[in-house]
Amino acid sequence: MKEEKKMIIKYFHKPVLTKKSVNNLLTDKNGIYIDATFGGGGHSSYMLKKLNINAKLIAIDQDKDAIKSNLIKDPRLHLFHNNFVNIKDILNKKIIGKISGILIDLGCSFFQLSNPKRGFSYKLHCILDMRMNQDLPYSAQNVVNESSKQKLYKIFHEYGDFKNAIKIADIIIKKRKDKKIITNFELMNLFLIKGNFKKRKRFFSRLFQSIRIEVNNEINILKYFLLKSYEILSSKGRIAVISYHSTEDRIIKHFFKNLSFKIINKKVFKPSKKEIENNSKSRSAKLRIAEKI
Numbered sequence: 046m047k048e049e050k051k052m053i054i055k056y057f058h059k060p061v062l063t064k065k066s067v068n069n070l071l072t073d074k075n076g077i078y079i080d081a082t083f084g085g086g087g088h089s090s091y092m093l094k095k096l097n098i099n100a101k102l103i104a105i106d107q108d109k110d111a112i113k114s115n116l117i118k119d120p121r122l123h124l125f126h127n128n129f130v131n132i133k134d135i136l137n138k139k140i141i142g143k144i145s146g147i148l149i150d151l152g153c154s155f156f157q158l159s160n161p162k163r164g165f166s167y168k169l170h171c172i173l174d175m176r177m178n179q180d181l182p183y184s185a186q187n188v189v190n191e192s193s194k195q196k197l198y199k200i201f202h203e204y205g206d207f208k209n210a211i212k213i214a215d216i217i218i219k220k221r222k223d224k225k226i227i228t229n230f231e232l233m234n235l236f237l238i239k240g241n242f243k244k245r246k247r248f249f250s251r252l253f254q255s256i257r258i259e260v261n262n263e264i265n266i267l268k269y270f271l272l273k274s275y276e277i278l279s280s281k282g283r284i285a286v287i288s289y290h291s292t293e294d295r296i297i298k299h300f301f302k303n304l305s306f307k308i309i310n311k312k313v314f315k316p317s318k319k320e321i322e323n324n325s326k327s328r329s330a331k332l333r334i335a336e337k338i
């Protein structure tokens with residue numbers, strides 16, 4: 046308990062590619078901006094530091110813990126507990142089409158991944174959960190215990206890039222006939238991964254990531270939000286997206302190409318060696334920025 050409290054206060058999340066993303070996003074220091082994934086508030090804080098007194102920052106997170114733990118007292122910040130897919134309902138109608146920039150930093154916060162109560166971890170024993178929004182009824186337990194074989198195959202193949210997705214689905218289906226899979230260790234014990242620690246870690250991080258993407262409907266929501274973001278941006282408004290997964294990055298790349306956007310960085314931005322040393326979670330980050338024409 047003490048341990049967890051320390052973790053919440055001292056280290057909720059280390060923001061990734063902060064300067065690169067924010068400095069390329071803020072083209073009008075008096076503008077209205079959106080941080081669609083507030084998390085630990087690292088990007089929002091840096092945005093507020095760079096923006097003028099008349100600017101406005103609308104920040105969103107679907108996780109109540111993120112909102113409760115990271116409040117920033119600043120009259121320019123308007124923080125919402127919501128899913129960014131509801132962006133058009135969150136915004137006052139008058140500002141639709143007038144947004145100067147949108148930042149999306151996809152995936153999970155460090156807090157979500159490492160707090161056993163949230164059930165994302167493959168390191169600490171926990172009940173499988175993985176809901177970013179704790180109010181939703183569909184959790185990782187529903188995914189592993191109730192999905193059809195076809196659906197499990199799709200989840201592991203598309204979101205985990207597993208070549209043996211069908212075998213993984215078979216193992217889960219066989220086991221759950223005897224007993225419902227409740228905890229992360231029960232799930233992990235189904236798989237005998239031969240090889241070193243690194244190999245095991247890679248397998249389980251992909252397995253858990255793919256279930257998490259399904260639980261939170263991350264791919265469909267991203268696609269929908271990208272379309273909406275085009276409508277709410279002003280002309281010359283910018284969008285910066287940090288992603289951690291190849292499927293997401295592909296979607297973002299195509300979206301920028303297929304709608305009227307000018308690509309700001311032809312070569313995707315990645316964290317420096319130094320940033321990766323300081324924050325190993327930033328390893329797979331890719332940042333793409335585009336401007337509405």
Ligand SMILES: C[S@@+](CC[C@H](N)C(=O)[O-])C[C@H]1O[C@@H](n2cnc3c(N)ncnc32)[C@H](O)[C@@H]1O
Nearest residue numbers: 060082084085086087088106107108128129150
């Ligand atoms: C990588 S963290 C963001 C970290 C943040 N940029 C910072 O500086 O601390 C991702 C956050 O986005 C939130 N999130 C993910 N998908 C979301 C969605 N569809 N709607 C709202 N929040 C979402 C998660 O709950 C998590 O807190």
